Amino acid sequence: MSSESEQSKAADTPTRILEATVRILEAEGGKGVRMSDIARETGISRQALYLHFASRTELLTAATRWVDEQLGLEERLAPSRHARSGEERLALYIELWGNYIPDVYGVAKALMLAEAGDEAAASAWRDRMLAMKDGCRAIVEMLAAEGRLSPLLAVQPAIDSLWTLMLVPNWEHLTQVCGWSREEYIERITLIARQMLLSPADQV
Amino acid sequence: MSSESEQSKAADTPTRILEATVRILEAEGGKGVRMSDIARETGISRQALYLHFASRTELLTAATRWVDEQLGLEERLAPSRHARSGEERLALYIELWGNYIPDVYGVAKALMLAEAGDEAAASAWRDRMLAMKDGCRAIVEMLAAEGRLSPLLAVQPAIDSLWTLMLVPNWEHLTQVCGWSREEYIERITLIARQMLLSPADQV
DNA sequence: AATGTCAATTGACACCGTGTCAAGCGACAT
DNA sequence: ATGTCGCTTGACACGGTGTCAATTGACATT
Numbered sequence: 157m158s159s160e161s162e163q164s165k166a167a168d169t170p171t172r173i174l175e176a177t178v179r180i181l182e183a184e185g186g187k188g189v190r191m192s193d194i195a196r197e198t199g200i201s202r203q204a205l206y207l208h209f210a211s212r213t214e215l216l217t218a219a220t221r222w223v224d225e226q227l228g229l230e231e232r233l234a235p236s237r238h239a240r241s242g243e244e245r246l247a248l249y250i251e252l253w254g255n256y257i258p259d260v261y262g263v264a265k266a267l268m269l270a271e272a273g274d275e276a277a278a279s280a281w282r283d284r285m286l287a288m289k290d291g292c293r294a295i296v297e298m299l300a301a302e303g304r305l306s307p308l309l310a311v312q313p314a315i316d317s318l319w320t321l322m323l324v325p326n327w328e329h330l331t332q333v334c335g336w337s338r339e340e341y342i343e344r345i346t347l348i349a350r351q352m353l354l355s356p357a358d359q360v
Numbered sequence: 361m362s363s364e365s366e367q368s369k370a371a372d373t374p375t376r377i378l379e380a381t382v383r384i385l386e387a388e389g390g391k392g393v394r395m396s397d398i399a400r401e402t403g404i405s406r407q408a409l410y411l412h413f414a415s416r417t418e419l420l421t422a423a424t425r426w427v428d429e430q431l432g433l434e435e436r437l438a439p440s441r442h443a444r445s446g447e448e449r450l451a452l453y454i455e456l457w458g459n460y461i462p463d464v465y466g467v468a469k470a471l472m473l474a475e476a477g478d479e480a481a482a483s484a485w486r487d488r489m490l491a492m493k494d495g496c497r498a499i500v501e502m503l504a505a506e507g508r509l510s511p512l513l514a515v516q517p518a519i520d521s522l523w524t525l526m527l528v529p530n531w532e533h534l535t536q537v538c539g540w541s542r543e544e545y546i547e548r549i550t551l552i553a554r555q556m557l558l559s560p561a562d563q564v
Numbered sequence: 565a566a567t568g569t570c571a572a573t574t575g576a577c578a579c580c581g582t583g584t585c586a587a588g589c590g591a592c593a594t
Numbered sequence: 595a596t597g598t599c600g601c602t603t604g605a606c607a608c609g610g611t612g613t614c615a616a617t618t619g620a621c622a623t624t
Contacts, residue, residue, distance in 0.1 A: 169600080188477050190581065203584090204601055212582070269476050273392050306555075313548055316538040325529040334520040344517055351510075351555045373571080394610065408572055410612070 170208045173198050174222045177215060178263055186265030191215075213270055217280040220263050227259055236291070242298035242305075246353070247346055249291055250322070254342035257327050264324055285323075292319040299353060306355050314353055321349060374412045377402050378426045381419060382467055390469030395419075417474055421484040424467050431463055440495070446502035446509075447558070451550055453495055454526070458546035461531045468528055489527075496523040503557060510559050518557055525553060 167175070176198035180189055191212055195202040209215035236252055239245035257264070270277035296314045299305040305314060320326075322345070330336045336344070371379070380402035384393055395416055399406040413419035436456055443449035461468070474481035500518045503509040509518060524530075526549070534540045540548070 191583090192581085201602060202582095203603085206583070207600075210583095272473050272476075308551060308555075309548075313540075313544075316534060316540070317548065317552060320530050320533050320538070323529070323533060325527065326524050329524050329527060330520060334524070336517075336520070340517070344513075344521065347512060348521060348556050351512075352552050356560060395612090396610085404571095405573060406611095407574085407613090411571070414612095416611070 169198075169200070169204075173200075173205060173208060173215070174219050177219045178223055181219070181266050182262035184262070186262045186267075186269065189266060211276075213274050213277045213280070216263070216267050216270055216277065220260065220267055220280070220284070223260050223263050227256065229256070232256065233291075237294075242295055242300075242302050243350075243354070245298055246295050246349060249295060250346045250349060251342050253288075253322055254327075254338060254345065257324060258331075258338060261324070261328070265328075268324065285319075288322065289315070289319045292322070296353065304355055306353055309353065317352060318349060321345065321352070373402075373404070373408075377404075377409060377412060377419070378423055381423045382427055385423070385470050386466035388466070390466045390473065393470060415480075417478050417481045417484070420467070420471050420474055420481065424464065424471055424484070424488070427464050427467050431460065433460070436460065437495075441498075446499055446504075446506050447554075449502055450499050450553060450557070453499060454550045454553060455546050457492075457526055458531075458542060458549065461528060462535075462542060465528070465532070469532075472528065489523075492526065493519070493523045496526070500557065508559055510557055513557065521556060522553060525549065525556070 173194065177194050180193055180197045184193075191205055192202045194215070195205055198205075205215065209218060232252055236245055236248040239248050267277055267281050271281050272278075293315050296305065296311055296318060300311050300314075305311070309317070327341065330341055330345075331338070377398065381398050384397055384401045388397075395409055396406045398419070399409055402409075409419065413422060440449055440452040440456055443452050471481055471485050475485050476482075497519050500509065500515055500522060504515050504518075509515070513521070531545065534545055534549075535542070
């Protein structure tokens with residue numbers, strides 16, 4: 157038993173690169189991070205990066221997948237999936253994202269920035285967003301089935317609205333610009349989502 | 361009377377550059393527009409651009425100001441300012457932005473993209489957003505003064521929420537990705553904003 | 565007609581960041 | 595000793611921004 161498991165001291169190079177990447181992305185807020193920065197942080201030459209990742213975009217998308225794994229996105233998703241009412245599911249989903257986004261923000265931001273101009277990055281990001289849309293759809297359909305969806309909103313627009321509400325740029329704006337804390341974000345977005353989606357009757 | 365007024369056939373070069381810039385930005389959706397593209401569209405050499413605008417960023421910000429003027433942003437703002445209730449003001453403000461954003465989108469997008477990495481562009485964009493926040497504040501304070509603001513939301517979070525809701529990336533996502541029409545956007549965002557901000561009692 | 569001025573032109577170049585290529589080197593295995 | 599794997603150094607092409615110098619052509623001034 158040994159060298160190819162979780163937190164062994166000397167991980168293999170690709171792993172060390174990914175670790176260095178998220179470390180630096182987290183620190184810099186994903187801003188103008190260059191391949192040479194990542195190389196220096198990893199402790200290898202810039203060219204060696206290309207021995208393991210074909211391009212900056214590929215490295216970035218690998219880094220987001222890596223972070224998802226490290227943070228156990230799938231396991232975290234479970235509670236929301238097992239919720240027994242749409243209302244509960246909505247609350248759990250928002251709480252999940254509100255706690256998840258801060259941890260992936262650095263990497264996500266870098267990917268979003270690369271998105272402009274780079275078709276590969278754009279579609280990598282699109283995939284993530286589509287996955288998140290499915291979560292929104294599940295919630296809205298559950299609410300609709302329970303007859304608790306606001307009569308003012310059809311199912312599709314409701315999905316779109318919730319999906320949009322939870323997008324990263326909104327989280328970014330509210331927490332970075334408006335100064336909301338993680339807890340405030342979760343609490344207030346949950347409130348807004350409830351008012352937006354639920355029948356006026358039973359919002360309390 | 362004559363050469364230095366509105367739509368004279370042969371405008372001066374800076375104006376022709378701005379016209380060409382918005383034309384091409386509109387067409388390309390603000391994506392990867394280069395200085396050489398703008399020069400070609402204007403019908404002058406790339407270097408000549410720098411005779412009139414010190415940098416790409418400066419040209420871009422000048423272009424957004426120019427578009428604002430052309431579209432008469434100030435005049436358009438008037439109806440909302442003269443609204444006699446917070447509720448009315450909210451509706452007019454959203455309608456204004458819903459009709460305004462599509463016209464500035466190309467240029468705005470280019471500025472938003474430049475924003476990443478370029479401090480000058482970032483602050484130009486920040487200014488615009490702060491102006492828009494003032495509009496949101498006016499609305500929320502009016503609602504609060506009338507006692508119609510939802511008891512679930514304090515004034516400041518209410519301003520932040522409305523401000524965030526109306527951000528360009530949300531408009532972009534709803535219209536470009538979700539496929540909402542301009543009218544749908546205005547109608548539904550108005551609805552959402554009302555449910556978010558107004559006391560449950562009198563939302564109808 | 566000679567002169568100056570001004571806008572624009574051409575062509576060259578520096579700087580940066582990404583991505584590519586070739587040659588070399590040390591450690592480890594066979 | 596031979597190979598080969600992972601990495602190194604150093605060089606370079608490309609594309610985009612921004613700068614510089616020398617030149618041209620049109621229009622006024624005298």
